[in-house]
Amino acid sequence: MSERTTGGLTEKGRATRQRIVEATALRILDAGVDGTSLDDVRAATLTSKSQLFHYFPGGKAELVRAVAQWEGEQLLAAQEPHLSDLSTWESWEAWRQGLEAYYLGLGRWACPIGSLTAQMAATDAETAAFLRTAWTTWRTRLAAGVRRMQATGSIDPAADPDRLATSVLAAIQGGLLLSQPERASWPLEAALDTAWATLHTPATAGTPTRS
Amino acid sequence: MSERTTGGLTEKGRATRQRIVEATALRILDAGVDGTSLDDVRAATLTSKSQLFHYFPGGKAELVRAVAQWEGEQLLAAQEPHLSDLSTWESWEAWRQGLEAYYLGLGRWACPIGSLTAQMAATDAETAAFLRTAWTTWRTRLAAGVRRMQATGSIDPAADPDRLATSVLAAIQGGLLLSQPERASWPLEAALDTAWATLHTPATAGTPTRS
DNA sequence: CTATGATTGGACCATGCAGTCCAATGAGCA
């Protein structure tokens, strides 16, 4: 882990590095990792080959990892302040709307982290490991919200917060995937509506007993 | 000349073509489309470059499209006979188990169609269009099952079968995605358990009025 | 001013890739 936040990087340098990361993130989002060449990045950022390798000695792999990290931070930031609240249904609603607005703003019906996971999980173990922690963070934050709702009796206290949070994330990611070929958001809406219904469901039949 | 079925392909020819498709499908499943070179395919099938272009004049794009079609057929076939039934909870359970077994058999926690959608939706419009119909078919079959359950009163008749089916598909795909970095199936299980709970939920609060 | 290190430019290289081409072989048919 290169902890060179202070070591050997000037203000200008960090700005350039950041410019590279953001441009690469954009390009990756709608062309994929393999569809994004270093020359593309170079052209988009008005930089030179040597700069790319100066700021990312590990080459493309390291650049992609930097993109993954930045996208993770962006995604979490975009969900604030609601994600840190989630203590009322209004807060949940606001969180959902904010998240959808974020995805909408990206232009494509795709989650940066989800897409990267699909692309890298099988090929780049290191990046996959980082993405794993990103998912854990997100899930943990959501689970905390579930617990808050359980405390007020709004969600069945018998439910497992982590598993419930996971199913919400799955609804989001699956909904986004299904939205892509449709070029419309209704699959995402349908998936989230159903997840919502489950959240709102009081302690009824419970989980249908399946290990 | 005899043995003509369609488009000037003999028995031997069709066998070779199929061998190419299947080997390519396998390779794509765990290396991705961009991670699969025609040379890989050539080596894996003991064929020559000219054969690849003989059977797929459109080159790699056409080959990938053939893979998509074949994977779609395989996926639907793997869900039979349950997918065509889905008239009882036992049938749904059997369907789920069969599907999970299919994915498990693929080695990776990934859906061939889902992965292809994520990879091609943004880049290859033609393949994306085909995938769209694949999803529609799958969703329609599931929705038919939902309607059967509604007919017997096992599922809330007020629910929209198509949207419910979509949310189940989303749970599957999202669950698979989340399972990848974990290298474990519990996210898929959690997502499906939650979807199951929703299906079992009788007409309660209904959809929480959104959109 | 000058030394040092960060920053930048861009030519260059090796490789891998999709796709082309020509020729050889095999099989059914008259």
Next chain:
DNA sequence: TGCTCATTGGACTGCATGGTCCAATCATAG
């Protein structure tokens, strides 16, 4: 036996790509 067409082999081309390298410039501390 020849004719025709599907099938196969594999060399070859052109290009894009990741990565290397050397040198030029900029900034700043002493």
